[in-house]
Amino acid sequence: MPEVSRRQLLAAAAGAGAFWTLPGLAARAAGEGLQLGPPSPFSFDLLKERARTLAGQAYRAPEIRAADILEAIDYDAHQQLRFRDEATLWGDDAARPGVRFFHLGRFFKAPVGMHVVENGQARPILYHAAYFDMPDDHVARALPDDIGFAGFRVMGEGNRTDWLAVLGASYFRTSGPFNQYGLSARGLAVDTATSHPEEFPRFTDFWLEGAGNGGLIVHALLDSPSVTGAYRIVSQAPAGGIVQNVDAALFVRRPIERLGIAPLTSMFWYGENNREAARDWRPEIHDSDGLEIWTGTGERIWRPLVNPPQVMVNAFLDNNPRGFGLMQRDRAFANYEDDGVFYDRRASVWVEPLGDWGEGSVQLVEIPTDDEIHDNIVAFWVPREPVEAGAEYDLAYRLHWLADSPHPSPVARVVATRIGMGGVPGQPRPPGVRKFAVDFDGKGMAGLDRSSGVEAVVAASRGTVSGAVAYPVVSTERWRVIFDLEIAGPGPVDLRMFLRKGADALSETWIYQYFPNEMS
Template sequence: MLGKMIQRGAHHRRAHRRLAVPIAMLLAVVLFGTCAVKSASAFDFDDVALRAKTLAAKDYVKPASNLPKDLASLNGDQYEGIQFRAEKSPWAKPKLPFDIGFYHEGYLFDQQVKINEINGSAVKAMRFDPSDFNYGDNKLDVRQLRALGFAGFRLNYPINTARYKDEVVSFLGASYFRALGKDQQYGLSARGLAIDTGLNSGEEFPQFVEFWVEKPKATDKQLTVYALLNSRRVTGAYRFIVKPGVETVMDVKAQLYLRESVSKLGIAPLTSMFFFGENQRSQVEDYRPEVHDSDGLLVASKNGEWIWRPLVNPKRLLVTSYALNNPVGFGLMQRDRDFKDYQDLQAHYEDRPSVWVQPKGNWGAGRVELVQIPTPDETNDNIVAYWVPNVMPKVGQAMNVEYSLSWQKNAEPRPPLAWVTQTRRGNNNASNTTQRKVESSNVAITLMVDFDGPSLKKLPASVAPEAVVSVDDNGKLLSVNMVKNDAAGGWRMEVKVRRNEENKPVELRGFLRDHGTTLSETWSYILPPN
């Protein structure tokens, strides 16, 4: 299997509740560890790391589903009808700054996830009770549910108003999690780990099988979560320090152990959706100009180069990468921030967060890899980005990695010079009859790339920036032209290219300069095969 999309479910009345779960993937959970109270010392990362190391030395046991038929047969809408009663939260009555809520097993979430509370030097299991949930319109026999457990949990914190605790983090399904900052709605997801994504051998989906959540103090503005990860070939210990705010930041620390060798290990993976946008119009009639949670991959390298790759919805799997040494950062961005870009009163894609990954310490040599999978609609996550190290750990050897995840809106990282504001694609629009005749054997593709930023605003009115554009062996560059964008500001780079072989992709790169001085980030674009 070359790749797997992530089933998101249809838009629901509350768009931020949309689920993100892998198609046809069993969310297997191994019950590891005990619920006994620990009183000798405070629980910390080393405790989880020891469990991960111990677990890696044992054979993997694939768990079986424990769902009764009524819960297993629920669809996405019915599952979302099961809601945890907020007043049942163990942190509700002390009126702590954070609150916690839980997800019920059901639908595709058919494995119990153990969730523990750390309170000072004590650790105790958070107990599942069916009476803590409102089952909505679902007709379920509660007596059959007492042997079940939690599928995941969410954390709440007042980021939009002091009068209400907003949902800021959600852990649900495999190693997936989401977060929100101020005035944001759920969009793309992060994962603990990606294994063999986009390979013919098929992808392996590790799972967070147990969590430990520190009970907050009255004045706390951040919260710590520990997690144990398990899959057939990898185990891992994770620590998440969650800092909600205008942008919610999660500091992540992980220690990984291989049970057996892995072809490709994806560190700090992000999963998103791109259906259509400025550079790729909808193939069916749709009133919306764009539909996506992210519109580009941004990469910052140690040598000062910033690379922007607009996303596409290809006809077949596309896997591309950027080789780097100690990357400064990378992320899936949502640069279009106006309602008019989407015209969707329900989904409000303009409020979906961008996520920026900032490595800590020495990540060494490797590559940022982007996987783009065909999707027929917006209910599937079809975009994955992650870091692949060149040097893989040996079986049984610890691999340590740290990074931060910033969930942002209107404050995304920008290069200090100029950046791409939009990419638009169309067929040849040349008016010259001779040029049309020359190109008639193969229709030329026109790409309009708009740049804006401080470096362009500083240019004298009489100076036009130079466009530096290159194309790979499967393309022929026909023309490049620069036009002042009097309507929106900045400059427009007009590129005409012709494909040599229709069944192969074409890679293009372009940036702006003035007398040898770079003025912009690098626009890196791929024309998928036809």
């Protein structure tokens, strides 16, 4: 699915017109203008049994009906389909958030089943064209009466804006602490960046239930050729961000080369570390600027994102990680100058494992891109043991959509990475030498200066590091590390650096992957 479509449609989906009474409505939940089907018993345990049973059957691809009509509902035509206010699920219920539904279209042809749950009973929400305000001559009017929905979004107070959107495959995302959509979470990633095509498991059905205090419980059934799953996602929107508790039961149909658990999908085109890639007037363009990891041993790692010359996969081995996330640390508007999509307001997303995840690795996939419309960054957890047919997994984790890490580091954190010509200004610059300047926020560095014995510990997978020095930046609370790297030949160089005073680490560990051909 082209990322441009998902980004644009989610951003443009807001808005609605006047509503007129629907004729001949069947069973209706209190305060709803939605047509519902008959009830049936429902629970998460029943959903898990359904997913387990489904895994024992041959995979069946979703049926796409009226494909030619849906193909005609492009971006502009989809914008004209506005869900009507008065059809909002729980629109007048102060205890439950309002929910509106996305229409099918060119980029979202496969319908998803929608259900509402109350008192252990689930009723299907039946599609009706009257739920949508559309021009009289709109092509969608030719669709079958039971064509179905593409997804849903959860409205905030007063039903003016949304804070959670689910649309396409198993993607979902929230507006975070700044009411601005950015990166996405996914239910599962299967064989991302492997020798064969990636598989995109999709949520085929959703069951919506109020969680109290304006929260929402989403039950979802996941299906793909390799795996099925039952998900329970409890979402709350407290002050300062959005928190989602996820329970997932997975049932494997066939062996999987790379099973990505709790995957996050983002975009990084260029930042201060690779300005040479810029083809746009804006200083930086990215939804996230780094991967943050809190290992099982307590080490804090910061890996700035890059836009590599070819697809790169990096694995960070760990045992029972405390958390990881794709973060947007740079919050200065002047570093983006974008008053349309506001990259400075994009949420950071932190994955907090609940329970024992065992041995495995946080894996980072970076894909080359030449524009901001493509999601080219993926991060997830991969179990160490091979994933075989018949395997079952019960997992729990918490997603934090917020401005920064929910568990702040007690040591100095990286705030900028810059790269330039090596050598000394005013003197001939040696070929094949690059200078790195890495800034830390200075946390825990109070009272220290150049004479305090603070040193930068730098290591490179190849090449020669020279001139490493750490010092406080004048008139700021920051510290800076500068060093030169001399390297010959193509291929990436892995760098590792942290601040130390005696035997004590004063900073998180900066890890970077540098490509010698990045700069001429």
